[in-house]
Amino acid sequence: MALSIEPETPRKSSSVEFPIPDLGRTARIVGRVGNVDPQQLPHPQNMRGELGKALFNWMHSTISPDPLARVAFERHAADKNNVIRTTLMKAPKGQISPERVPVDDPAAMTRHIKRVARHLGADVIRIARSHPSFMYGGNPTDGLTTMGGDRPDGTPEDLVRRFPFVIVASKAWDYKLMQAHRHHIGDAAYDFTLERGNLLHSSIAGYVQDLGYHVLRGAMNPQAAALAAGAGELGRNGLIISEKFGPRIHLTDVIMTDLPLLPDKPIDLGVEDFCKVCRKCAVTCPTNSISFEGKQTYNGVEKYKIKWETCYKLRPYTVQYWAQCLTCATVCPYTKPNTWWRDLAIKSLQLTPIPLRPVVVRGLKWLDDRFWGTLPNKRVRWLDYDSGIKPGEKACTVAGCTASHGESQTTQAAGGSIGYYFPLKENTNRFTNRV
Amino acid sequence: MRFPWTREADPYWDAFIQRDPFHPDNQVNNAIRAWPDGSVFPVKKDVHSPDVMSGHIKELARFLGAGITGIVRLPEGSEHPFGIVCAFQAEDDPAQARGHGGQAPVQNGLFVTFNLGAVIREMGYRATTKILVDAVQFAAAAGLGRLDGDGRLVTAQFGRKVHVADVVHTDLPLAPDGEAPA
Numbered sequence: 001m002a003l004s005i006e007p008e009t010p011r012k013s014s015s016v017e018f019p020i021p022d023l024g025r026t027a028r029i030v031g032r033v034g035n036v037d038p039q040q041l042p043h044p045q046n047m048r049g050e051l052g053k054a055l056f057n058w059m060h061s062t063i064s065p066d067p068l069a070r071v072a073f074e075r076h077a078a079d080k081n082n083v084i085r086t087t088l089m090k091a092p093k094g095q096i097s098p099e100r101v102p103v104d105d106p107a108a109m110t111r112h113i114k115r116v117a118r119h120l121g122a123d124v125i126r127i128a129r130s131h132p133s134f135m136y137g138g139n140p141t142d143g144l145t146t147m148g149g150d151r152p153d154g155t156p157e158d159l160v161r162r163f164p165f166v167i168v169a170s171k172a173w174d175y176k177l178m179q180a181h182r183h184h185i186g187d188a189a190y191d192f193t194l195e196r197g198n199l200l201h202s203s204i205a206g207y208v209q210d211l212g213y214h215v216l217r218g219a220m221n222p223q224a225a226a227l228a229a230g231a232g233e234l235g236r237n238g239l240i241i242s243e244k245f246g247p248r249i250h251l252t253d254v255i256m257t258d259l260p261l262l263p264d265k266p267i268d269l270g271v272e273d274f275c276k277v278c279r280k281c282a283v284t285c286p287t288n289s290i291s292f293e294g295k296q297t298y299n300g301v302e303k304y305k306i307k308w309e310t311c312y313k314l315r316p317y318t319v320q321y322w323a324q325c326l327t328c329a330t331v332c333p334y335t336k337p338n339t340w341w342r343d344l345a346i347k348s349l350q351l352t353p354i355p356l357r358p359v360v361v362r363g364l365k366w367l368d369d370r371f372w373g374t375l376p377n378k379r380v381r382w383l384d385y386d387s388g389i390k391p392g393e394k395a396c397t398v399a400g401c402t403a404s405h406g407e408s409q410t411t412q413a414a415g416g417s418i419g420y421y422f423p424l425k426e427n428t429n430r431f432t433n434r435v
Numbered sequence: 436m437r438f439p440w441t442r443e444a445d446p447y448w449d450a451f452i453q454r455d456p457f458h459p460d461n462q463v464n465n466a467i468r469a470w471p472d473g474s475v476f477p478v479k480k481d482v483h484s485p486d487v488m489s490g491h492i493k494e495l496a497r498f499l500g501a502g503i504t505g506i507v508r509l510p511e512g513s514e515h516p517f518g519i520v521c522a523f524q525a526e527d528d529p530a531q532a533r534g535h536g537g538q539a540p541v542q543n544g545l546f547v548t549f550n551l552g553a554v555i556r557e558m559g560y561r562a563t564t565k566i567l568v569d570a571v572q573f574a575a576a577a578g579l580g581r582l583d584g585d586g587r588l589v590t591a592q593f594g595r596k597v598h599v600a601d602v603v604h605t606d607l608p609l610a611p612d613g614e615a616p617a
Contacts, residue, residue, distance in 0.1 A: 067480060067557035071550060082473030082553035084546065091466035097457035101447065112447045119451075119536050121500075121543075174498065192499065192550070199463065199546055206461035207451070207535045383491040384483065398487050405481075 018160065021131040023227040023301075024266030026234040026275075031300035035137030035156055036221065042312050051312070058316035065320060066184045072191030073323050084195050088202050100212030106260040113204075113261065117169045120203045121196065124170040124242050124249055128229035129263040130163055130256060132156035133300075134220045152216070163216050163256035165263065168229040169204060171197040172245040173329075175337050180380035180387035181326040182286075182318070182421060188382075190250075190324045197250045205255050213259040222251040230264045233271035237281040237290055237328035238306040241271050243346065246334030270349035273357035274333065275304065278365050281328040284375050287314045290328060321391040321422075331376055333368040379419040387419035452527050452536040462538060467545045468601075472552065472563050479559030485610040492609065495554065496521050499547040501600075503592055505577025508611035515561060515604035518615055520570060520577045521547050522590060525598035544600025552603050562605040569616075570599040576613040 064076035135156035177189035232242035239247035501521040525540035555562035580590030
């Protein structure tokens with residue numbers, strides 16, 4: 001999720017040594033950028049109880065009723081030994097090989113690292129050049145963005161000099177399962193991919209150490225690095241929208257390194273033009289957290305900014321039914337299966353001169369509404385889950401089953417292709433009014 | 436001359452596949468394998484039928500990244516009645532290729548079996564990967580493929596380029612595809 005928090009100390013964004021980084025068309029540094037203190041991110045704030053009792057209890061005292069969620073989402077686990085994230089966080093850190101592999105050609109090493117990442121399971125892999133304005137202003141100690149690594153001493157500038165390159169690698173969520181947003185099915189797609197991504201980052205970092213180079217994790221804002229690396233563009237929904245997968249990618253962490261690499265450049269997917277017209281995420285966001293307005297300048301960066309407080313505050317109310325809302329990612333027109341017609345649509349937008357793009361966007365938006373609906377609500381059946389059954393009700397999900405299931409499951413799930421969604425939008429004005 | 440569709444030479448690739456890590460903790464495989472099993476959730480989840488549950492377990496394994504999955508019934512007297520066997524495509528034999536790349540199928544296997552075991556425990560049934568058995572024999576018994584003259588598994592999907600992960604032993608009611616060797 002896009003989370004913009006109060007910066008620690010505003011800093012000059014440009015200098016001879018560190019010129020203003022290019023983040024593409026969707027985000028632009030226009031002023032002094034402060035390094036965000038990771039202790040002020042939502043989860044650490046919540047862990048300290050600063051977001052209210054309901055959210056504090058949600059984080060500390062809630063066990064999910066869903067077995068998959070208890071395995072994939074450590075916040076609601078019954079036993080954290082059943083969560084692979086715990087293993088990765090507590091795994092020994094490894095050591096840097098004293099025999100450094102010489103890199104004569106950074107381009108060849110870059111090709112190699114990208115091939116390595118794909119071999120290890122990455123769906124998106126790009127390289128950025130580090131910049132002090134991307135750095136966090138402290139050491140995350142809550143284990144959410146780092147795997148137990150301690151940040152070395154030094155100013156952001158010092159760390160950028162020591163770790164001049166950033167490896168941005170990501171996994172994509174399963175397209176079919178994430179159609180069941182606001183459901184345990186969508187949660188599974190989201191959370192297991194997150195765990196897979198953590199494993200991927202640990203593997204890449206371990207390999208770089210084997211090559212004899214240093215790595216630093218959990219020290220940088222992954223979104224800024226992803227924009228600079230061209231992993232995607234920043235959408236109105238505050239998510240990085242990637243070329244092949246749209247917003248259905250995880251950006252939990254990036255790997256800073258001193259391994260000589262060749263940085264990529266930001267890309268233009270037409271997100272800037274699309275988000276101006278579309279607003280589908282803003283219309284459907286159940287907590288009204290996504291703005292209908294234009295970009296804002298926040299912490300020296302001109303971008304779309306979501307209201308994370310309202311997005312976050314919904315969670316305790318829905319934990320029995322789902323953990324992650326995901327509606328803004330699911331409804332985004334860029335979220336489509338990775339097919340030739342998706343590539344064609346994006347390519348057509350890229351090839352259109354910028355002044356003419358609004359016309360193409362309106363056509364693509366019309367197609368999206370026509371074929372996928374203004375609020376995608378496809379019914380998804382997976383394992384014994386069925387997003388067509390109203391959460392809280394029990395029904396047999398086995399096709400053709402006529403057996404009696406006693407009192408616990410009394411009915412056969414009805415047919416149809418429409419998933420069940422709570423009419424949340426009508427009931428969530430409280431989230432708008434309170435902030 | 437290089438054709439546009441051919442890959443440029445990668446001088447580091449062989450080492451990535453073959454070379455032992457400088458330090459074993461640079462791979463997380465050992466940490467995952469050594470991690471203790473979590474506890475079993477006190478409330479058992481309803482099981483529609485062993486057939487349906489077997490389908491769900493195989494589908495879950497596929498979602499987590501398994502190539503092919505089978506179920507065997509363990510010999511009478513075993514602590515757990517069933518074993519779940521997952522096989523993965525492996526371009527290089529992990530027994531020979533000790534590098535990060537060569538061990539990638541092992542890592543995939545550990546990710547899948549860790550999570551499968553954890554999900555089953557969270558459903559209220561026992562599950563563990565800590566019981567060491569000849570997983571290749573179990574895979575053949577589960578019908579994932581056949582053993583060749585060298586005792587290696589040959590599958591229809593991946594041929595000989597296959598890695599079999601640790602077997603998940605469980606008491607979750609399942610419909611076996613075969614009988615495990617005694």
